[in-house]
Each structure stands twice: as C-alpha cells, then as structure tokens.
Amino acid sequence: MTALGSAARPEPQSFERVLSSMCTEPHPAAREAATHFLATNPGDPDTYPAVAALEREVVSMLGDVVDHQDPTGYVATGGTEANIQAVRAARNLAATDDPNVVGPESLHFSFQKAADVLDVDLRLAPVDEDxxxxxxxxxxxxxxxxxxxxxxxxxxxxxxxxxxxxxxxxARDADARFHVDAAWGGFALPFTDEQWNFAHADIDTMTIDPHKLGQAAIPAGGFIATDERTLDALAVDTPYLESTGQATLTGTRSGAGVASAHAALSAQWPDGYRENYETGMNLATWFAEEMRVRGYDVVSPHHPIVAVDIPTGDFEALTEAGWRLARTSAGELRVVMMPHVTRDSLAGFLADVDDLASSGEER
Amino acid sequence: MTALGSAARPEPQSFERVLSSMCTEPHPAAREAATHFLATNPGDPDTYPAVAALEREVVSMLGDVVDHQDPTGYVATGGTEANIQAVRAARNLAATDDPNVVGPESLHFSFQKAADVLDVDLRLAPVDEDxxxxxxxxxxxxxxxxxxxxxxxxxxxxxxxxxxxxxxxxARDADARFHVDAAWGGFALPFTDEQWNFAHADIDTMTIDPHKLGQAAIPAGGFIATDERTLDALAVDTPYLESTGQATLTGTRSGAGVASAHAALSAQWPDGYRENYETGMNLATWFAEEMRVRGYDVVSPHHPIVAVDIPTGDFEALTEAGWRLARTSAGELRVVMMPHVTRDSLAGFLADVDDLASSGEER
Structure with missing residues (x-):
C-alpha cells in the first residue's frame, strides 16, 4: 500500500544536532531567491533567459572567489557532477583509449563514481603523515x-x-590536465594563506560548491574551467532547444539553485564568508581542545573540520541521543563546523559525551 | 567587473507565453513542500531521514502511476540522469566490452549524452511514417x-x-535489457489506452519525471527499476556517510524536489492529472485545427503536443513578439500543452499568427 492521498507529512528535522553535514541552512537571501526562481530551468536558456543571465553572473562571481579573471563553467548539481565533468573533459580531450586519473587516496568517493561512469582507471596514492x-x-x-x-x-x-x-x-610535466576539488574548501580558503587557487597554480578545472560553505540552497554546485575548450569537450547537440549545445551532465536544471547561489554570493562575499570561516575555525579549535582534555585523540584542525577518535559504542550512543554524526573511513568521529553549528550546540554535545563517560564509570 | 554586491535581480518571466517547455509551474502544494524542504539532502539519508522517507514513498507512488506493484528506484535530477542511469546499469550488468544501445532516432538527446559519458555505441533506427x-x-x-x-x-x-x-x-530475444523513456508521457498515458507501462510489457527500467507533467518543482525526475540488481549495479561505496552505497549519479541531492514530487502526487494522482490530460488534449485538438484552417501543415496530435510546419521567418517574428517557442529537428514549431498553457494564451498566439499573415499580404 502506498501513501497516495495521505496528507500527513513529516517535518524536516532542525539543524540543531547536525554535526555531520557539509550542507547547511541556506542564507535567508538564498532561501528567498530559491523560492522566487523555483519554476525556472537554466537548462533551457532561451525559454528562461532571466535565470540564464544569473548563472553567467554566478560563474563570474565564483571567479572572484577562486581568483580567476575570466572563468567559464556553470552551476552544477553539486560536487559529484563537477568532479565527474572534470574527469570527462580530460578523458574526451586525450588521445589514449586506456585513460587513467591519478590522485591521493583522500579523494572524495565521487571520483570512484566518475571512474565507474566514465570507464577510466582511478589510481590512488597514499597521503603523508598529515x-x-x-x-x-x-x-x-x-x-x-x-x-x-x-x-x-x-x-x-x-x-x-x-x-x-x-x-x-x-601534471604539466606529464602533459596531463589538472583539477582541484575545492567543493567544501572553496569558501573557506580565501581567508587563509593556503596555496590553492587559479592564481597560485596552473589549474584547468575546479569544483567549488555554493551549496556547502557558500550557503546557497541545494542544488548549487560549481564547475569552473579556464577555457571554452573544456566545455566544448562536454557539449552534445540539442535539438528541440533554441540554444545549441549542452555541456552540463543533467538536462533540465534547478533555477532555484542558480538564483540562490547568486543571492548568497551577493550577500556574503567576502565579509560574510570571512566571518563564517573565523567563527568556524574558533569553534574547531575550542572543540578539539575540549575533546583532548577529555582524553580523546584529536586530529588537529587546519580548517573547520575536527576528527576525534572515539569508541564505536560512544558513537552509537551519541547517535541514539539524536546527534547526526559521521565517521572518517578510519572510524573517527568527524564534526564539520558549518554555519549552523553553534557553541551552544557543541556544548550540549560535550555534555552528552561527559554523561557517557560518567555512566561508563558507574557501570 | 562582476555583479558581486549588486542588489538588482531580474524577475523570472511569467509562463503566459511559454509554449516551448516540458516543465511548468509547480502545483501549489508542490511549491509549498519544496520551500519547506529546501535545506534537506536525500543524498545523506542518515542525516536527513525525513526526506529520505518521503523519497521511498514517492517511488511507491510512481509505481502506482506506471502500474508496478513493487518498484525500486529514486528521485533523480531529471530525465537525463534517469536515462543515463538506465544505460549505465545495462552496461555494467553486461559482459561485453564493446556495448551498444539500440533505439529509434526519435530518442531524446540525453541518450547521445549517455553514449558519450558512458562510452557506449548508440545505434538509431528510422521511425515509421507516424x-x-x-x-x-x-x-x-x-x-x-x-x-x-x-x-x-x-x-x-x-x-x-x-x-x-x-x-x-x-530486447528479450536478444538477451538485452529494456528501458522505457516516459519522462514526459508518464503522467499523461495512464489516461489513454496506450500500451506503455510495466503491466503491458516486460520492462527493466523507466524514466518518468514528476517535474514535467507531474507538476513537481525542478529537480524531480524519476528513475524506476524492477529489481534491486539494477541499483546494485550503479552503487559505489560511501565512506563518511553512515549509509552504505550510493546508486544515484549525483551525491548531494535536492530535498525540495523530492518533497514537491510527494506533494504533487498526493494532490493530483489520479484525478488532477486526468483533468490536466483532458484539458491539454482538448487544447491540442483545437489548436491543431485552428492552424490547419489557416493553411498550415500540422502533425496530428496523439497526445498534448502539436507540431506545425511554419516558415522560419514567422517563427522568428513570433519569438520577437515574446513567445517562447521550440522547433522539432525537422524545423516545425512545436507547442507542448503543459498545465500552464491556456486557451486564452493560445488565442493570443493565433492572433499574432494572423497579424503576421495580414502584414505579409500588405507587403
């Protein structure tokens, strides 16, 4: 039996106990823009020209964030699509019929997906001690x-x-293309002295997601490329549409995501994002220290993500208590200091950690 | 210089003159649900369980629409993703290392995209005189x-x-899988005597898009499969997420799309969709006749789409007049009778056609 006709609808949970997500509550301006543009489709730019114009502006705005004067690209569904497209462009532009992609084993699992989808070999190299x-x-x-x-x-x-x-x-020595995945970091790193963007290195393509630290509404990923050749390598012909050629992985696309990225960037770049970064970094440093003094091993946060080695039983008990948590592949608790995460919320989490410890002692 | 910091924002155009799109204004219940679920991500079901539960219900509801008792699948970004996934599952489940896909030349261009992305050969066969x-x-x-x-x-x-x-x-005779693309037709054909769904034929996968005639908000496509084997063939491992395995093409996904599909189906299946179909079919029949009596060649509408052979100059003049129009690959004007298209709007279009004819006579 299905739920057809049922009027009941669960409320989406609040973000108060979400420590696991790289997404967050959209900025109020982003939420409003998403609602306003809900019925538009940038995938059909001749029918929906207003949102298509916004998308061109978003790409230009993202160029400011990643320090590229004249970027090309588009607003993707998210980092997975942008990473797939980077691999696809490289594969399509190369002459080999047995292509491989090389990166560190810390790559996001979307590259495993890209490898399967695109039938390329993914070669992972170990990371250093940091x-x-x-x-x-x-x-x-x-x-x-x-x-x-x-x-x-x-x-x-x-x-x-x-x-x-x-x-x-x-990459250049090997005549290979070079892609940077800044899906999460792209809206944090402009406020650090890291070497990561188009001004720091010769980069062909980059992933940077407005719907993560950019505070846009889902779906708003960013695929940025240095030249039109990349998009040409992705384009297929589009009969029935008045535009010619479509380089995106999907067809119909969300105008809500595009408009909300535009609104979030307009409202937040650069000062709002800087403030988010500093707040998140302060929280990460404080939370890491609080866990350390409780006797847990902590991976020092360079940016607003903290990984803590906690026993599986504790992880499960905290999940039971309503915390939305995630683990690294090594099994550590991983807390992402997104804009919705507050000191109060983390203090509540630490209190639950302390309760666990004291109930453990009582046992 | 970019538009960073600019507060100006264009209004999205109204649907009054949109005759080209297969998308439409979302049903009011769908719009409200999309707004409510804007900040949720069904791609991370353990962090966002409410929207994940809604998605399972949507798949079940879509099963009712396509006459499948026990469907599996998910809410995709749209028909392009669902078609790509159907090809990907078939490729991944087959033993050959030189796979091909066979279909009619009337296939949507997303199959060209699938062929490029997935490196399969697409073989197109001519269509009959109808x-x-x-x-x-x-x-x-x-x-x-x-x-x-x-x-x-x-x-x-x-x-x-x-x-x-x-x-x-x-397909069965050849031991090949069989996919039906009902991206647009899926919410029209239940009200016809066409043989198209899981009860009529042995089908492995189907595309049916809530964000087209289903009146959900973008992005809400539907990928429906008969068995878990299909999804297993698409799944990659998901470290950092508490769920195991991800069969979707994208990673982070729109909860707005899922919730709006749920709301639209709850509000409209089956009577609302039947009414839309009958209204659209009446408009198509009427509009086709109106164009015929004006001397144009018309492709008889079987369903609410009308194709009319009009001169390129007329097409361009009507576009200049603000109509959002599309062409078939043969160059015919193509009008899709989506729920937002009204008799008044079409009468306005016909008046503009008449103006063109009379100004042509005056010249």
Missing part, C-alpha cells in the same frame, strides 16, 4: 595514459589542502 | 553486444508512443 597528497607518490603513479591529476583543497575527512602548485607541476 | 519506432528496423540493429533496447512513451517532438510490448519482445 593526510595531504604525497607529490612523489602521485608522480610515481602517472604514465602516458594519465589524462588528469587531481588535488584537493579541503579534504572531506580532515579539511586538508594538498600541495596544489607542486601537483600542478607534476 | 514517427514511432519501427520494430524491424530496431531488430536489424541489435547484435550480441547490444546491452539495452530503448522505447519511448511520449516522444519529445511529437508525443508518440513506440510499440512498447513488441520492442520488449525484441
């Missing part, structure tokens, strides 16, 4: 069939930034 | 490397339904 790509290990895995080298500017698990300029050099 | 797949021509193109046969239930250009049961038989 969870960053090891340039020599990357270089060792590159050969004549390498079409793309990938570096990460803000890893999903530990928020680390790979040595982007050195990885770019390695 | 724009439907020619079963013999399809059969001629099938060989041992054919992993998928595709039929369309409501073509993008003429709204035609291919001979689905016969195509299914041809």
């Amino acid at each position: 969870y960053r790509a090891d340039v020599d290990a990357i270089a060792d895995r590159i050969d004549d069939d390498t079409v793309l080298v990938v570096g990460i500017a803000g890893t999903t698990e530990y928020g680390r930034v790979d040595p982007i300029p050195a990885l770019s050099d390695v | 724009y439907r797949a020619d079963v013999d021509a399809i059969a001629d193109r099938i060989d041992d490397d054919t992993v998928l046969v595709v039929g369309i239930a409501g073509t993008t250009e003429y709204g035609r339904v291919d001979p689905i049961p016969a195509l299914s038989d041809v």
